Amino acid sequence: MLTRSEHRASTAGGVAALAVIGLALAVPVMVLLSQGTGTGVSASQGAYIARITWFTLLQAGLSTLLSVGFAVPLARALARRPSFRGRRWLISLFAVPLGLPPLVAALGLLEVWGRNGVANRGLALFGVETPFSIYGLSGILIAHVFFNLPLAARLILPGLERLPPEYWKTAANLGMGGLSLFRLVEWPAMRRSAGAAGGLVFMLCATSFTLVLVLGGGPAATTLEVAIYQSLRFDFDPGRAVLLSAIQIGLTLAVMLGLRLISLPTEAGDTKGGATSRPDVARGWRSLPDVALIGAAGVFVAAPLVAVVVSGLAADLARLLTDALFWRAAATSLAIGLAAACVAVSLAGLMVRARFSVGERPGSPGLGLLSGLAAAAGSLTLLVPPVVLGAGWFLMLGGGAGQLLAPLSVIVLINALMALPFVMRVIEPAHQGAMERNGRLALSLGITGINRIRQIDVPALLAPLATGFVFAVALSLGDLGAIALFGSDRIVTLPWLLYQKLGSYRTADAAGLALLLGAATMALMIVADRLGNRSGAAPLAGRQLR
């Protein structure tokens, strides 16, 4: 329901958006390739790279196993207890890690699991002499489970809740035992979503950067992404960065191809909770295992959040808020976030429009390709992780020394690309719906071209556009991946400032900063979520962990 000239404009817009994305991805990859691997790889270097690759896979595999392994019984327990007090609150709590900048979470996890943290002090009370160490593999796993157990549980739960209540009544009447109920009813309902959640979690953990950087603790626990960063910032060895980037891209490509086989289920938004009673579930003391599991998961997720708030409030917030550097960092972060959101929403808008236009004119192979590419563009940005993108641009700009605008633009672009898949997911269905409602009307009123976009399409899409925009701002605000390579005394963002304070162990400042940054991104995520719910846009599942 677009006019001929509107079709042309849509196609041109789609091509332009794809060109921007293509350039943003291709330029750094070409730069990396043209650098070559330098002098070749020595045997010891090769062995080191092989070990990093192995560790990357190992930690991602274990993180997935633990996250999904706990998420399955947790989702089951939540489904068995549909109406306890605070259930809705708990499921909302499980969405919090998704919106939390990883650096903020790392700080909270250190407070809980560090040598002097709550967990170790508890262990000491029980006479455990050797303190638990959060550095290395154990720390990475705890952090990844903190982020992904709630995500996986939220992905798995709806499958169980969608089962008709008759199932449970029948099961109760038949006196079906827990085991056979699980085998015959619950597991089949969870299997698909558990598999998909596993794939997603593996992908997120295989490309995890910030958490490994902060909690890794040395060459024994380094992932490819961190090694790419180190080979540029520590060794200044572009050849190695190129090699590692190639391995990383190959790895993510393989995982993504694997993921194609399993599609992602929708996440539990406001789950029904309380709608179905479960006659098959025992009450009284026999509910203890469920209660214990749900309680433990709640404490596991809530404790680091509480720690961030408590230690943040204990910090000298007044001093922090009068620090000029803080305000400079906040202004830079906000500017980058707004710009990245603008770019992301514009690109997404153009591509969604082009895809719609192509959809109305089936048959042309060229246009089909355009539509396919536009759909794939979102995933393409996942294929080349931000640190790899940054590495290419970093080499091209000569480290960004003495420049301000160029590195800032690169950071904006990378952040925009990171947000793009999620923004598209919000806008596309809303656009489709709006077109179905208003398309003919606009045509019959003769409102076309830019007037139509201004007077009809944008107003109809205001809520999803705003959702995508706010979400992109929040994502960019908490990102360390893109700034990590370019951060300097001239370009300081809030996550970068927090990373530095954490590094120089100004813990009080870091705690205060983490609280402010965490609160800001959470507030934005809640706004995005509210706007999204109002407009019926798709839930913002599977946010990147960086």
Added chain:
Amino acid sequence: MRRFHIIPVALLACLPLAAGPAASADKTLTVYTYESFVSEWGPGPKIEATFEAQCGCDLKWVGVSDGVALLNRLKLESGRSEAGVVLGLDTNLVSEAKATGLFEPHGLPTDAVSVPGGYSDEVFIPYDYGHFAVIYDTETIANPPTSLKDLVEGDPNQKIVIQDPRTSTPGLGLLLWVKSVYGDDAASAWESLSKRVLTVTPGWSEAYGLFTSGEAPMVLSYTTSPAYHMVAEDTKRYQAAEFSEGHYLQIEVAGLLANAPDKELARQFLAFMMTPGFQDEIPTNNWMMPAAAVSIDLPEAFSTLVSPEKTFLYSSDDVAANRAAWIEEWLGAMSR
């Protein structure tokens, strides 16, 4: 259609806001250094005040995580650095730093400088020195290691925090120390030591911060570090372990960048570095030994410190020739 004011507003927000504060002084000297030097309790702020009073200029510090990272940054910026002086490399890195061609001879008399071994160079000027040592918490460790061998082979449950040799001069110092003692067996020594390593930090500040906050009972630092706790905190809790094989020496240096925006001012700073105005701040703020005369008496605590009988120091050419291979060896052993 009032809504449509949103579009211009949004477009306005799309303009990247490049916010950079402009410094307003006639002359500005930028000095690259490592982070702990410029922290509020480090010597940086005090030296800045003294020098600015003399030069009528604005002295601007730029701190990076540690000494080796300084060299990486210079290579990366390849001549586009805004700095005039780089302060915080050590003699291990001197040959490699010269090979970049980014430095030029300072042309200053250096008679005032006196460091062990009588180090002197036409490009780099020493400003302090110290011996690396393992600092331990006496409340946790009753029997500290008495040799590097002890440290390498000790109880893996007693952890140490070390620095990354790719970014940090103490980290590189430990690498060279182990190489001095173990030679070709260094890789297996690192493999064994890696079991005791809690974490590897990019810089000295992070490592020492983890140590003092109780995350680990040992840290790689300097023989002078206990003086800080005795003078500033009045406690003997943290002590240096004396190693029977000897200790590795570090001489920290500063140099003049060939592309310095104001070379005269940069030279003026290097000359100032050899006077008491600068050197007085070294012992009790950088907690290292001064490389030239001071006008103050060192606190009593300095006489109680470990003073190594034997010291190690590779020539800068040896380090330049082998650093990449030795770091490769370290990475290999530490990731096993």
